[in-house]
Amino acid sequence: MAPGVGLAPGLTSFLKSLKTSAADPSVEYLISLLKRRQIRNSRPCAIATAALISKVVGEFKGNDAARLLERIRQVGRRLTAAQPREVVVGNIVRRVLGLVREVVEDNVEEKLATGSDTGRSTPTQSQDLPSRPHLNSTISQMSPLRHAAIEPIETSAYASDMSDSTDLTKRPPLLTSHTSYAPSSAAPLVNSLFGLFSQPADSSTASTPTGPNSPDGRSTTHSLNLDRLVDLSRSQQYFDLKGEVMSGIMELQEELEQSDKQIADLAHEHIHANEIILTHTASTTVQKFLTKAAKNRKFTVVHAETYPHDNEATHEVLLTGRKQDAAGKTHDDDDKWKCLTELGIPVYVIPDSHVFAIMSRVNKVILATHTVLANGGLVAAGGAHLIAQAAKSHQTPVVVLSGVYKLSPVYPFDLDELIEYGNVGAVVPYEDGEFVDKVDVEHPLYDYVPADLVDLYITNLGGHAPSFLYRIVADHYRPEDTVL
Amino acid sequence: MPPKGKKGQSNDKKGGEDDRDQPLQAVILADPFETRFSPFTLERPRCLLPLANTPLIEYTFEFLANAGVEEIFVYCGAHKDQVEEYIKRSKWTSARSSPFSRLELIQSTSHSIGDAMRDLDSRGLLVGDFLLVYGDVVSNVPLESALAAHRARRAKDKNAIMTMVLREAGTTHRTKAQGTSPIFVINPTKDRCLHFEQMPNKEQTHRLSLDPDLLKENQELEIRQDLIDCGIDICTPDVLALWSDNFDFQAPRKGFLHSVLKDYELNGKTIHTHIVSDYYAARVRNLNAYDSVSKDIVSRWAYPLCPDSNLVQGQSYRLGKGNIYKEDGVILARDCVLNSKTVIGRATSIGDGSVISNSIIGRYCHIGKGVKIDGAYIWDYASIGDGCVINKSVIANEAYIGKRCTVEAGALVSYGVNISEGTTIRGGSRITKIKRRPEDGQEPLQGEPDPAVVGKGGVGFEYQDSEEEDEDEVVDSLIPIGPVYNLAHLSLSSESISTLNSDSEADYFDQGRDRSAAGSFLSVGSEDSGHAHNFDQDASASIYDSLVEGHESANIQLELTALRMSTNASDHQVRRSVVSAFVKRIVQLINSGTSIREAIAQVFVQHKDLVDRSIFDKNAASKSDQIDFMLLLQADLAHRDHGESILLTAATKLVELETIEDTGVLQWWEDAKSTDNEELRKVRGKTQQLIDFLNQSSGEESSEEEDDDDEDDSE
Known part of the structure; x- marks a missing residue:
């Protein structure tokens, strides 16, 4: 086909258009692609999202961390609303949000360290100094920062100051929070709560007593807030927020590219000679994993074809060793990539219905996944639950391969939300008029596999028990970002 | 690119486009x-x-x-x-x-x-x-x-x-x-x-x-x-x-x-x-396609085109078990039942004990208590009172259906119609409150409410097709075969179903004839259907114009043929348009002071060809074309001034010109349709003279056949 003309939109065309168009149209474009399922599955979604966010950050003007966070958050909200079932999109957005926070915090730490040295501090700031180490340690647990990362530190100090004047430890924060609805930011509410925690530490440093008279207290706090903001913006000039976030996103993109390879590197520890491995669906991760193992071990693969939604892709992978729709960009090493049979590994394709029958002979089940949830359960291509159940009843170990980027901080409170129902026409031919008219067909694309059916997760960080996933989630995502 | 400045832009663009990819x-x-x-x-x-x-x-x-x-x-x-x-x-x-x-x-x-x-x-x-x-x-x-x-x-x-x-x-x-x-x-x-x-x-x-x-x-x-x-x-x-x-x-x-x-x-x-x-x-x-495509979409045959793709900005449909799609903010009473294949839009509320299945309900609808809805399409802002039963039907925006109504399968309730309490809407009825499509800039014409249809105090009336234009290639009836929207068994069906181009030519003929016997040309044109309508309008207008301007009849004939070919009109229609144009012209001439005889002579003699070319049964025993022509003429004249004299003179002239044969006229006279009603009988009253004469002459004919022609000529 002639290039450029009538090119069906997809990941490739999106990445191409990203080079020329601005961030806002690109956001809309990605939303429409997601809605039309022209970009689907975890990896393409992750790549597209990361590219888009880096574009958004790149076009961001100014150095205001809070505004940047809000901007990314807003883009993220729209993307996830467009296709809530591609959890990976949300994951990437959350990762970037966490990244921004981290960059800010690192620099705040530096700044606070240097701030006192430069003698730039105002009288109020000097009050902070005694309590500073403590504040810095709590900052990471703080909830959403609306204005700027370090603003709360000082206001909170203030709030605590206020509360100290009278010995009502709880009420003053409430008052401040109440009055501070008037200024448009919700930050003071957070700060006052924060002050609650920090109170014991600096209760002795009360120096600017304000009465319980809230309007006065509010006005002082507010004006001082403004002071802080000025301070803050001045202070932020000391580091390159955008640059650091951008390089962080680069790292993230690199991680996306590397994760398959890193997972494959672990293959030798998990696949042993003469084992019979059962897997399903078309997954690049699993194929690379098996290929890697096949380089020096002989084993047998039994492949469930996951009819009806993924059987064609599965056959494609088995015959050529790669997925047709995967973007070329992600497979730099494609050329030296061969399918398993060429490496001398016998592969048997079975229909999903035969899984239970063959399970007694299988030594290990390897599952690809769509998303891994924080409770250790996973969402994988339809048929995965069946396989996992069969494995359970035969006590066959189930290993799940997943990049960390698929690991989501979301808990599966509503399973219907996570499972997508696909084109019924794949199950029953649409030509069959009578059938179409009289029978309701459901075609779930994904299965939810509960955590207790999985024995081991292998991510690019190594192997983990399902019960340990919460820890990896905590390492990668900020709790304040869980709800976008 | 923002909404368009029209022409200039298209010209700008074109120059550049040829170079790059089209x-x-x-x-x-x-x-x-x-x-x-x-x-x-x-x-x-x-x-x-x-x-x-x-x-x-x-x-x-x-x-x-x-x-x-x-x-x-x-x-x-x-x-x-x-x-x-x-x-x-x-x-x-x-x-x-x-x-x-x-x-x-x-x-x-x-x-x-x-x-x-x-x-x-x-x-x-x-x-x-x-x-x-x-x-x-x-x-x-x-x-x-x-x-x-x-x-x-x-x-x-x-x-x-x-x-x-x-x-x-x-x-x-x-x-x-x-x-x-x-x-x-x-x-x-x-x-x-x-x-x-x-x-x-x-x-x-x-x-x-x-x-x-x-x-x-x-x-x-x-x-x-x-x-x-x-x-x-x-x-x-x-x-x-x-x-x-x-x-x-x-x-x-x-x-x-x-x-x-x-x-x-x-x-x-x-x-x-x-x-x-x-x-x-x-x-x-x-x-019918609306119904089936809706079903396809809800059952996800058209995936990813399904409600939960939220194609339009601001939609927030979510899929639940059994293909039930609900938007945010749907208010469901605790014991209402949603069965499978149902879509419910934002801020719609459904009352206690209502059962909804296979239906699509828009936004901001209000559905009362104990309502049963099955297979219905209810659009935004509609309101349905307590205890209604609604079957397969379409209820449009802002329609209001009072308490304890029954809407039978196949009913269409248009925008803003108000059905009062306890009314039953027959299956297949189409209720609207607007008479016809508003012209540009005009307020839509509201019709009088019909209490027989919408109940006392309701708003709306039964819609009649005032015009039907079916130019498209696939001509399904409005109502499919089968139980859905089945109008076919209703009393008004013969009119509304006639939208089918596929109706046989014979059907056309009969319908047209019935109708023409019943009323004026205008009502014939409007009640008749499909392309027939277009043809009638166009043809009779163009013939009339040519007559006024005095074009040669060969040219008129050419134009008429072209028009007939393009719309695939039947001979009957051709005749009808010829008749209506002729009569119109004759009446116009008479009104401007010409005598009846002269007017008719002027029109019929000059354009004898036109009539001849629309009648093809000269040598057949049954002169159905001639009868048809005469019937049309009679019907058209029935409500004109001087209709009787015009009919007599015209019939005489036609016989004289041998356009209509004696037997044709006689057969017409005996045709039941020519005496269908009072008006028709009245208008043909004077023509009795001609018939008497013809009867006489045909009597003579049998004895002295040679003189036949002369006799006719003299008349």
């Missing part, structure tokens, strides 16, 4: 120039009617965006302002989000697709291959392969002008056209369409006439009836040129496709097919 262009025919969705289309354009709570045109845009189209021209007829406003507010025109670099509305005054295409040709907007689709296509077919195949063929052969995208479906299928089925004769090796015919399902005629040459030239032939024609055509600009060359083409399939294929010898153009067997493609061409 953008893929598309034309959306937003108005298919028919009234199959009346009474809804009286107030809203068809492409904005909600299908599964999303305006139809959204699906079309979505399809085109999927296909990678860059420039779109939307062709609007009626309700252009509404379409324009909708598109302006939609995401498709905002520079930020639109995948199209250009989206332009074209207003046309055309009355058929043919006119629209010719108009499009004259505008010269389309530079390369383009997609021609209707504003009601629902499809997820990716077009790359079709486009590629089209281009490949085109590169090889300049004459491959068009590729139609067709979807395979079995012998019976709910989404297929019901009333008539399109028959494609295809050469499978070249994917070339060789012949096309519209086959009426009803009549059990399963005959198809093929050019024997087709069989000679092609080794393989497929005759297929199992295809859904979803109206997606990939065209080259030559197609437009062809439309322009043949000014009588009206409908893209029945007219254009059929004729181009038939005239292959003449123009050498070939038309190809691209048949898809997976993916979804359908057109919401009538209410």
